[in-house]
Amino acid sequence: MKKILVLLALAGVANLSAAAEVVGNATNAKTKVEMCIGCHGIPGYKATFPELYQVPMIGGQSAKYIENALQAYKKGDRKHPTMRGIAASLSEQDIADVAAYYSQQK
Numbered sequence: 001m002k003k004i005l006v007l008l009a010l011a012g013v014a015n016l017s018a019a020a021e022v023v024g025n026a027t028n029a030k031t032k033v034e035m036c037i038g039c040h041g042i043p044g045y046k047a048t049f050p051e052l053y054q055v056p057m058i059g060g061q062s063a064k065y066i067e068n069a070l071q072a073y074k075k076g077d078r079k080h081p082t083m084r085g086i087a088a089s090l091s092e093q094d095i096a097d098v099a100a101y102y103s104q105q106k
């Protein structure tokens with residue numbers, strides 16, 4: 001019972017922070033970028049789906065560029081199916097966070 005109350009309290013805190021203005025936080029991005037590293041973290045890595053693709057390095061790009069690219073995948077203006085699926089699963093806050101994170105990478 002105690003455990004459930006703690007979880008509810010944590011969920012409340014998360015809701016409050018989500019309601020705040022969307023400002024990218026690179027530290028919060030650490031867990032969110034785990035799924036990107038498999039493709040974007042390896043220099044010269046090529047994705048084989050849906051066809052052989054050179055995966056662009058995104059570290060060191062401006063936060064605005066990364067945000068715009070992810071928004072474009074989310075909206076469907078950019079067509080790559082894997083990136084569309086990934087971008088669609090990200091919230092506005094997630095996008096701001098990962099953009100902040102990657103803009104600080106080399």
Ligand code: HEC
Nearest residue numbers: 035036039047053055056058066069070080082083086098
């Ligand atoms: C399965 C491999 C894969 C994963 C996982 C992946 N990406 Fe990508 N990403 C790609 C490929 C391939 C492209 C190039 C697609 C294209 O040409 O539109 C791309 C393109 C991008 C671009 C545009 C780069 C540019 O210069 O145009 C951004 C930004 C991006 N990904 C961010 C992310 C983020 C953030 C994550 C994690 C939340 C992620 N990607 C996860 C394969 C991946």
